[in-house]
Amino acid sequence: MKSPLAGLGKLDYIGILFYRVGVGALLAFHGFPIITGGGDVWTDVGSAAAIASLPSAFFEYVGLASGVIQFAGGILLVLGLFTRATSLTLSVVVGFALANLIVESSFHLSFMVHLQVTLALLGLLFIGPGRLSLDRKGI
Template sequence: MKSPLTGLSKFDFFGVLLLRLGVGVLLAFHGYPILTGGGEVWAEVGSGAKITTLPENFYEFAGLASGLIQFMGGILLIIGLFTRGASLLLVIVVGFAIANHIVAESYQLSFIAHLQLALGLLGLVFIGPGRLSLDRKGI
């Protein structure tokens, strides 16, 4: 017997669009307060690198870079431009958050959420932008 859901495979491009929109909106909303937060917020976010031999202004730079990558990467995912590159940069940023959870031995709900986000972003690296994007070939 044929499953009633097999006909949905012709709309696979819509699933990729939903994944890009969902992850992009979440990351843009998460990155915006970091980006606009200023030096203290940047230093707090950047200190997640946990490298003690670096100067304090490096942590501010790392926090600013994290906020910028999250916000701009989320926007790029939403519009479907440079999807694979943006997803790869976002996986690296989320990887630092996962590493912080592992070092702190804090396996709470946010740890699971970061893992899920990293897996979704890795999926986008391999799947690509889909048919409904600015990255689409032949536009």
């Protein structure tokens, strides 16, 4: 007997669309408050770069760059533009926050969220933008 859900395999491109738009919107909504937060927020977010032995004088710039990358990268994911490059860049940014949480031994809800987003971005890196994207060849 055939499963009633077996026919959904023909619509896999819609699943990739939901996946890409969901992760992109999540990151854009996370990056916007960082951008608008000002110097204290930028320094706090940028302090995750201390794991790479970056001097504290650069934390503010790194925090702002992180917010801009998250916001702009999230929008690019929603649109389906430069999906693989954007996913790689965003996974590095979120990976720094994840590594910082590991170093601080902060294994709480925030750690799980960062881990899930990093894995989702790495999944998008290999899956690609899908059929319903502005990256699609032949449009």
